[in-house]
Amino acid sequence: MDQDWGSPKYVAEQFAIWYKENSNTIPAPTEIRQREFAFLHFGGKAMFRHISFSDEDAFRHYLMENAPAHSYHSSSYYSKPAADMSNKGWRGADLVFDIDADHFNLPCQKQHDKWKCRTCGKEGVGKPPEVCVCGKATFETETWLCEQCLQAAKNETQKLLDILVQDFGMSFKGDLVVNFSGNRGYHVHVRSLKVRGFDQSSRREVVDYILGTGLKPEYLGFTPKGKGGRSILGDEGWRGRAGKAIYDYVSMSTSEEIKALGLGRTLTQSLVERKEEFLNTLESNHPSFVLSRFAGKYEGRIMTDLGILMEKAVKEQAADVDTVVTTDIHRLIRLPNTLHGKTGWQVQTIRPEHFSDYDPLISAIAFKTGVVKIFVKYSPRFRIGSEWYGPYSEERVEIPKAAAIFLLCKKGGIIVE
Amino acid sequence: MSGMSEREAAKYPFLQDAVKLVDALNIQIADLSDPIYVKVLDRAAERITEAIVDGVVEAKLEDYMTELVSYPVASMLVSLKGESYLDRRYSLAEAVRIYLLLQKEDRKYLFQIAQKEFNWDIKETLENYDGQNYTFQLYFSDYLHASDAFHEDKWKLVNRILRNGYVLLQQSEAARLIQGEVENQIRTRVSNHVKFQLPDPIKQRLDLIEKVFDENRTKLGAEDLPTEVIREAFPPCIRYCLEGLLSGKRESHMERFALTSFLVNVGMPLESMVDLYVSVTDFDEAMTRYQIEHIAGLRGNKTRYTPPLCDTLRTHGICRNKDEVCERVKHPLNYYRIKVRRLFPGKQTKAPSQNGENPISEKANQE
Numbered sequence: 001m002d003q004d005w006g007s008p009k010y011v012a013e014q015f016a017i018w019y020k021e022n023s024n025t026i027p028a029p030t031e032i033r034q035r036e037f038a039f040l041h042f043g044g045k046a047m048f049r050h051i052s053f054s055d056e057d058a059f060r061h062y063l064m065e066n067a068p069a070h071s072y073h074s075s076s077y078y079s080k081p082a083a084d085m086s087n088k089g090w091r092g093a094d095l096v097f098d099i100d101a102d103h104f105n106l107p108c109q110k111q112h113d114k115w116k117c118r119t120c121g122k123e124g125v126g127k128p129p130e131v132c133v134c135g136k137a138t139f140e141t142e143t144w145l146c147e148q149c150l151q152a153a154k155n156e157t158q159k160l161l162d163i164l165v166q167d168f169g170m171s172f173k174g175d176l177v178v179n180f181s182g183n184r185g186y187h188v189h190v191r192s193l194k195v196r197g198f199d200q201s202s203r204r205e206v207v208d209y210i211l212g213t214g215l216k217p218e219y220l221g222f223t224p225k226g227k228g229g230r231s232i233l234g235d236e237g238w239r240g241r242a243g244k245a246i247y248d249y250v251s252m253s254t255s256e257e258i259k260a261l262g263l264g265r266t267l268t269q270s271l272v273e274r275k276e277e278f279l280n281t282l283e284s285n286h287p288s289f290v291l292s293r294f295a296g297k298y299e300g301r302i303m304t305d306l307g308i309l310m311e312k313a314v315k316e317q318a319a320d321v322d323t324v325v326t327t328d329i330h331r332l333i334r335l336p337n338t339l340h341g342k343t344g345w346q347v348q349t350i351r352p353e354h355f356s357d358y359d360p361l362i363s364a365i366a367f368k369t370g371v372v373k374i375f376v377k378y379s380p381r382f383r384i385g386s387e388w389y390g391p392y393s394e395e396r397v398e399i400p401k402a403a404a405i406f407l408l409c410k411k412g413g414i415i416v417e
Numbered sequence: 418m419s420g421m422s423e424r425e426a427a428k429y430p431f432l433q434d435a436v437k438l439v440d441a442l443n444i445q446i447a448d449l450s451d452p453i454y455v456k457v458l459d460r461a462a463e464r465i466t467e468a469i470v471d472g473v474v475e476a477k478l479e480d481y482m483t484e485l486v487s488y489p490v491a492s493m494l495v496s497l498k499g500e501s502y503l504d505r506r507y508s509l510a511e512a513v514r515i516y517l518l519l520q521k522e523d524r525k526y527l528f529q530i531a532q533k534e535f536n537w538d539i540k541e542t543l544e545n546y547d548g549q550n551y552t553f554q555l556y557f558s559d560y561l562h563a564s565d566a567f568h569e570d571k572w573k574l575v576n577r578i579l580r581n582g583y584v585l586l587q588q589s590e591a592a593r594l595i596q597g598e599v600e601n602q603i604r605t606r607v608s609n610h611v612k613f614q615l616p617d618p619i620k621q622r623l624d625l626i627e628k629v630f631d632e633n634r635t636k637l638g639a640e641d642l643p644t645e646v647i648r649e650a651f652p653p654c655i656r657y658c659l660e661g662l663l664s665g666k667r668e669s670h671m672e673r674f675a676l677t678s679f680l681v682n683v684g685m686p687l688e689s690m691v692d693l694y695v696s697v698t699d700f701d702e703a704m705t706r707y708q709i710e711h712i713a714g715l716r717g718n719k720t721r722y723t724p725p726l727c728d729t730l731r732t733h734g735i736c737r738n739k740d741e742v743c744e745r746v747k748h749p750l751n752y753y754r755i756k757v758r759r760l761f762p763g764k765q766t767k768a769p770s771q772n773g774e775n776p777i778s779e780k781a782n783q784e
Binding site for chain 2: 086130131135136137139166167168169170194195198199200201202204205206207208209211212213214215216219220221223236237238239286288323324327
């Protein structure tokens with residue numbers, strides 16, 4: 001019976017019903033004729049790729065007929081989207097950002113994620129280690145999500161949007177689209193014509209900017225030559241952001257934490273014994289004063305140290321996007337407003353003005369009516385809408401369809417008569 | 418910039434009006450055999466030898482017509498030579514020449530070139546940060562395009578003042594970015610390698626260039642890698658990937674790609690690589706072989722992949738344990754070259770490899 005966990009036949013039927021009712025409300029991606037589409041069907045292992053549609057009707061018809069488990073479209077534009085990769089004729093690609101709580105290190109993962117080594121059978125919670133004690137790296141993982149994961153993903157997305165709007169001058173009037181990914185994260189698409197032609201190296205520069213990778217203190221005013229006057233804390237862009245990051249990091253660290261950073265003696269001593277003075281200097285003076293007041297004669301060393309300190313500190317201010325997704329110019333990305341086969345939730349376009357109040361567990365729920373009886377193998381506590389369910393272990397329950405389909409998509413249960 | 422003087426055109430032959438001036442002369446290849454073009458051919462060959470030997474083309478503006486006409490002729494010679502190292506060296510040297518001249522121009526002139534010639538979305542401004550005057554704001558997409566070949570930290574977008582989509586620039590920086598655009602432009606032109614029947618006077622110049630090029634090969638970084646694989650010379654990032662693989666760690670796609678493409682390029686035999694991967698992971702042998710052959714250019718679109726640039730490895734978190742050799746290079750293969758030379762000072766290197774098709778390797782060897 002093991003293969004029936006998740007009752008794929010039942011879920012497929014439910015998806016089909018949903019698509020029958022809702023396909024005609026799903027907008028086709030912009031410039032549909034230049035996009036490649038790809039789908040995974042229930043029970044199928046291979047992805048159907050290199051599909052193209054001539055118009056929105058054909059696209060909706062496909063969704064209605066096939067009710068796929070997972071739907072994707074290319075972030076790229078092609079002259080012949082249905083051709084094989086080498087003959088597609090790449091014409092550009094949206095700039096895409098993927099924020100997925102899966103990639104974060106969150107304390108809640110220890111509560112709801114599990115792994116098991118397929119070689120020796122060892123089990124554990126949270127993320128699997130790089131290598132198992134048996135020397136192999138063959139893990140099966142079971143990942144769930146909770147309020148904390150979703151909130152963390154939302155916070156990172158908000159930081160990303162702030163950087164895109166304030167620093168890159170992008171706007172929600174056309175350039176920027178935010179989607180809930182249907183699982184543990186968000187996708188941000190930038191469709192502006194000015195970024196479409198970007199090659200990988202330009203995209204990499206943008207990602208490095210978002211993550212603060214390669215930031216050097218000497219270009220933020222921490223230079224003995226600079227005599228610019230004002231503090232950087234009020235500046236825009238990374239100058240202000242990094243300045244504030246260092247300020248917050250130092251002010252919130254204990255002496256022990258600062259000592260543990262492994263910085264040189266001069267800066268460590270300054271940060272421990274003259275912390276207030278250091279913070280005041282950063283707050284009221286140009287960063288060159290940090291050098292003149294705290295470097296002593298070890299200017300070279302303090303630059304290296306400030307670099308290390310900054311690298312630690314900016315992690316808080318940077319938005320944690322997936323570097324591979326953004327730099328890939330042939331990426332397939334989830335099709336907005338379709339269903340996600342691992343949750344049964346809707347991948348959803350969010351109106352920017354509603355983002356701060358957005359709650360996927362209310363808005364992205366697709367199956368809103370009905371009650372279903374299922375046998376649950378295991379599930380942590382979870383919320384759908386405003387109701388809480390579980391935790392369950394080896395038990396029969398009768399719950400609303402939305403909760404049941406979520407558990408089935410997670411392969412944590414099976415339909416019972 | 419209409420009604421441009423010929424002297425002006427000789428200074429900045431990449432400007433549209435300068436190109437029009439040359440076009441109007443309607444010079445054909447066959448014409449170049451005529452003795453009246455001896456000076457032009459000589460100067461064209463000289464531009465290239467200056468590029469090879471000094472890394473910068475001198476601005477010889479006394480005989481401005483020769484200077485102007487020799488510019489497209491030199492480009493043609495470089496593209497006939499068909500050597501990607503020379504393409505890079507030459508386009509950079511011409512671009513540096515432009516940069517040095519532009520430094521003497523005023524702000525208005527730079528602004529005009531940026532807008533008219535390159536269609537930059539640029540604005541004038543006057544702001545002061547850290548005691549420096551910033552006089553221009555350039556839209557970030559134009560900025561990224563122009564600075565693409567620059568690898569110094571100061572040009573990284575993250576180290577710039579970026580506000581509302583615009584990057585602040587000092588005047589000398591704007592000149593340097595124009596240099597970047599000119600370099601891109603020349604490089605695109607000369608890397609279109611062509612072959613056709615040539616009149617003797619042109620062949621003679623090509624022979625001369627060949628000779629100078631061979632004498633200066635080492636300077637151009639065009640030498641090949643040693644034939645055996647020298648693990649002690651691997652850069653820290655590749656060592657990190659290799660050690661990860663050996664310990665059985667699940668490596669990311671990027672880590673595996675970096676490692677495999679590196680090993681392919683330093684000449685590790687495919688069989689040894691397949692053995693290596695299969696022995697330490699539970700990878701399927703057929704699949705592993707397929708992927709390695711793909712990276713080695715034996716399958717698919719037949720491109721042999723070079724490892725990612727240092728910058729790319731840094732973005733994906735693979736650059737680590739940097740040492741002092743790392744500070745000197747932008748590409749893991751260049752690290753390997755330098756390290757091999759250090760470990761075996763006498764080691765002979767062979768003729769340059771000809772796989773300059775890959776844009777990654779093109780950029781990697783950029784000086």
